Amino acid sequence: MTGNKAIAYVGKGAVEVRDIGYPSLTLQDGPGVNPANVGRRCDHGVILKCVATNICGSDQHMVRGRTTAPEGLVLGHEITGEVVEVGRDVEFVKQGDLVSVPFNIACGRCRNCKEGQTGICLNVNPDRAGSAYGYVDMGGWVGGQAEYVMVPYADWNVLRFPDRDQAMEKILDLTMLSDIFPTGFHGCVTAGVGVGSTVYIAGAGPVGLAAAASAQLLGAAVVIVGDLNADRLAQARSFGCETIDISQGEPREQIEQLLGVAEVDSAVDAVGFEARGHGGDATTEKPATVLNSLMDLTRAGGSLGIPGLYVTGDPGAEDAAARQGSLSLNFGLGWAKSHSFATGQCPVMRYHRRLMMAILHDRVQIAKAVDARTIPLTEAPRGYQEFDQGAARKYVLDPHGLLPQRN
Template sequence: MTTNRAVAYKGPGKVEVVDTPYPEFELKDGPGVNPANIGRKVPHGAILRTVSTNICGSDQHMVRGRTTAPAGLVLGHEITGEVIEVGPDVEFVQVGDIVSVPFNIACGRCRNCKEGKTGICLNVNPDRPGSAYGYVDMGGWVGGQAEYVLVPYADWNLLRFPDRDQALEKILDLTMLSDIFPTGFHGAVTAGVGPGSTVYIAGAGPVGLAAAVGAQLLGAAVVIVADLNEDRLAQARSFGAETVNVAEGDPRDQIEQLLGVPEVDSAVDAVGFEARGHGAEAAHEAPATVLNSLFDVTAAGGAVGIPGLYVTGDPGGVDDAAKVGSLSLRLGLGWAKSLSFTTGQCPVMRYNRQLMQAILHDRVQIAKAVNATPISLDDAPQGYADFDQGAARKFVLDPNGYIADAA
């Protein structure tokens, strides 16, 4: 039998590369698998040999112990792979295809999927709408930071790259289609970014940088990226974004220095629930800070996109409210300014094909923008540690040597 190795969460601050079962066309019991999903048949699935799989900031929340993820959970929801086996119900996906896997698992059959709301599929997670690979409370679909991974509903979920050689040549760009590029772009779209917009993006991690690139693609006049980490801010400046260091004070004042007015047309929260304060409070966690700041700096009638992750269970929350995802928001301010905001998982399939075309036709260099850095599967624990320390990099795992061979 073919062996399989994967990156698993072993407890707060610890990940390991472990031996794990080779995928089958059936969900088995294991860490994080919803009991109602055990034994679920997957004749509509495909088994992939992983080409690339990325470390995500959402993974980092689990690894820090800031969710209810169980020890032993195989991580990884940003997956690109080669199809090596298909189930009997698969009609269009073929062995040998190089494909991108949306991090949202979607059936393609339910009402939400048919309406394009693939981030909240009704059929793949018995607990709640929406699912993802290798993620807490998402149904227990095994993660893809592994040599091999199972993808259900393959004909619906998989995005096939039209040319194998071109795909491998551009793999560091194309690997971003599984999550962060569509997610950042979704943040910009839902914030109402268009030609001539002024945009403020909180967070210069990979999703924030992807949102900045997305805003540029959408025609923004000025894109401002804010963070506490100077290395990450330098990365934002490398492709033309303006920057604000929120450790230096109120972003409203710094925005006014850049634009002549203290407000922007559109704003994006790419930070999420582990937000810190601004100015003198930057050393302390304050989970409502970013959202309240965005309500403050967004002009009346504007919009806020919120791709940053918020959870319903945070054992490390700063208070009892934060531990259940309850934040003290200035909703009255948002209401008074007639702001609109959009939360939740990005429906990746709404954007990934178009963004693939932008990559293949050299309209965007997302890998360069997020400083994509390939590492081996065995180096994943060090990659997690470096990312946790604020490295201005997007770590891309190469479990089967495809990236090294292409280089």
């Protein structure tokens, strides 16, 4: 038995390092834990020593006060770790294994899991389909921005790296397998990106950059990334993307300057519900802007991948409809152009093994694409603050001092 330090949300705009209990294979009560999950036994689980655990843009929505997350919620759903304890019902995962953990918790037993829809597991969240570590309304599973964390249904959930030494050499890339790399890849796959495609990606945060790298991996001819942040656009250009500054006007007009036509084959929304307007409205929050613009600039018969987060409750929204998750969509335009839309959590297991192989065999450098930076767990509050201010990097927390330093 040992102690456990973790990052907790403590109020709008603030996180802090707290001492919490060492994880148990029985769910304990605590901030955000669904009462129906309290006392739930997880003999099918393992306890991990967190080797790497990342700050995600989805975490920022909670920290900004844009969700109903309770104070004291332990954050973190991007987890890579070493197995240090194995539940009695775990058969194939062993102590000492180095593993990646999909952010979406799945039982492996329900209809959705058996059909590969692990982002909407029916058995892990008493309130709705789908769950995640350290996230509001997702069942109350304790987050992994910590020294140690419990992972349920381990035989099903974790991805074991085949060679520990090789994995540690590429650990900053492999830690992206828990969320943003599969999420960006999923956005591109569902948008129909393939060889010779032209694709527009809205948002140059870590998920948008991961989507851009994914589009290149899938064979896109031209990858265009749009954002307001000059540093993030420069990061996209650093690995071969075209970029547009949406503070200068509508994406459609700038796409025409790049391609000679005003439309793309595929589009990905990597922004979500805190979207801002374009041009003169770039300082104003307009949550439907990205979705409406993607329908405008995607060719008839094209597809939109929407991995960007949208919520059913946004207490910080500027109007009553948006506070309930209702947006003013120009859906008639999408219908008239026969667009396909794909939304929701990425089913990480659908992609993560193949993406692991792409990393291990040097087909992609995802850590470089998102500019991964290593910081100690104790500096997480600084990481959150800098990320919120628009830092063009991905913060990787190093709870035990095991990671190569890239800061």
